[in-house]
Amino acid sequence: MIFDISKPIVEKLEDPLFKEKEVNVYVLRLDKVHPVVSGNKIYKLQYFLQEVLNGENAEEKYNRTLLTFGGIYSNHLAATAYACKELNIKSIGIVRGQRHPKSTHTLKQCEADGMHLHFVNKLKYQFRDSKGFQEEMIELFGKCLIVPEGGYHPLGAKGASLILDSFSCKKYSHICMATGTATTLAGILAAVPTSKQIISVPVLKNMTDINDRLKYLIPEMEYIDNLQVLNNYYFSGYGKRDDTLFEFMNQCWQKYNLPLDFVYTGKMMYAVIDSIKNDYFKSGSEILCLHTGGLQGNISLPLNTLLY
Numbered sequence: 333m334i335f336d337i338s339k340p341i342v343e344k345l346e347d348p349l350f351k352e353k354e355v356n357v358y359v360l361r362l363d364k365v366h367p368v369v370s371g372n373k374i375y376k377l378q379y380f381l382q383e384v385l386n387g388e389n390a391e392e393k394y395n396r397t398l399l400t401f402g403g404i405y406s407n408h409l410a411a412t413a414y415a416c417k418e419l420n421i422k423s424i425g426i427v428r429g430q431r432h433p434k435s436t437h438t439l440k441q442c443e444a445d446g447m448h449l450h451f452v453n454k455l456k457y458q459f460r461d462s463k464g465f466q467e468e469m470i471e472l473f474g475k476c477l478i479v480p481e482g483g484y485h486p487l488g489a490k491g492a493s494l495i496l497d498s499f500s501c502k503k504y505s506h507i508c509m510a511t512g513t514a515t516t517l518a519g520i521l522a523a524v525p526t527s528k529q530i531i532s533v534p535v536l537k538n539m540t541d542i543n544d545r546l547k548y549l550i551p552e553m554e555y556i557d558n559l560q561v562l563n564n565y566y567f568s569g570y571g572k573r574d575d576t577l578f579e580f581m582n583q584c585w586q587k588y589n590l591p592l593d594f595v596y597t598g599k600m601m602y603a604v605i606d607s608i609k610n611d612y613f614k615s616g617s618e619i620l621c622l623h624t625g626g627l628q629g630n631i632s633l634p635l636n637t638l639l640y
């Protein structure tokens with residue numbers, strides 16, 4: 333990796349439920365690989381950072397500048413800002429919505445890490461991937477490498493595959509993860525033996541285009557028959573608060589000492605444990621859950637919502 337992070341550890345969760353159902357549950361703690369750029373985001377950024385620094389004619393093409401997109405609580409913007417600071421790359425964040433006088437913890441952190449923020453309204457933000465929009469950005473900010481929101485690009489998926497380089501996934505029968513753009517999912521699917529079941533938990537309502545996304549992200553993969561999508565765990569929708577979810581997250585903290593975020597990993601763990609209760613997993617299953625980070629997002633919650 334171009335960016336220095338520590339090796340992620342795997343923790344085993346203990347619960348009478350798992351004993352009763354004869355399954356084992358493990359968590360890959362990607363949230364712990366780095367204090368700031370934790371989770372899956374730094375992996376997805378890997379090859380973009382490499383391209384800005386060492387790509388062919390990089391200096392000329394990108395002027396050591398990276399531009400990307402996100403919302404006001406975006407884990408992706410936070411990770412990008414910090415990684416760019418560390419690697420001495422200029423970073424520009426195109427933010428969906430208006431600048432609020434109070435800003436957010438996430439955006440303050442981005443600016444503290446030297447990211448230049450540029451706000452565009454929600455209507456215009458929808459066109460962020462269009463040629464016209466990108467030309468306008470280059471006019472405003474000069475030459476740069478444009479990274480799609482959430483690293484949604486084959487290069488982002490290739491970076492996500494690196495997650496599997498750091499530990500042996502041999503013993504697991506299932507690998508579970510939360511899905512936003514499906515970039516991490518694509519990277520994992522591309523890199524594991526097809527004998528493993530991959531479980532995706534979309535955090536958005538009505539995410540029906542996962543197969544199209546995978547075709548774009550990993551065009552070299554023709555058949556995927558080891559993927560299962562658990563579509564019913566989006567709760568109140570993307571980034572929305574939900575008391576059932578908060579209660580569950582607090583239980584995970586008390587039972588397993590496992591801190592989760594409310595946008596992604598909370599929903600993923602809920603889906604996995606609910607599915608264990610419903611006998612979705614055969615006895616003998618060895619279930620690995622990816623803790624993809626995102627804990628900084630919890631700072632936006634009212635005090636005392638979470639016990640951690």
Ligand SMILES: *Cc1c(COP(=O)(O)O)cnc(C)c1O
Pocket residue numbers: 371372407408482510511512513514515516517593596597624625626627
């Ligand atoms: C961004 C994010 C995801 C989703 O990853 P995708 O590659 O966009 O599917 C999952 N978990 C956390 C904590 C994230 O920040």
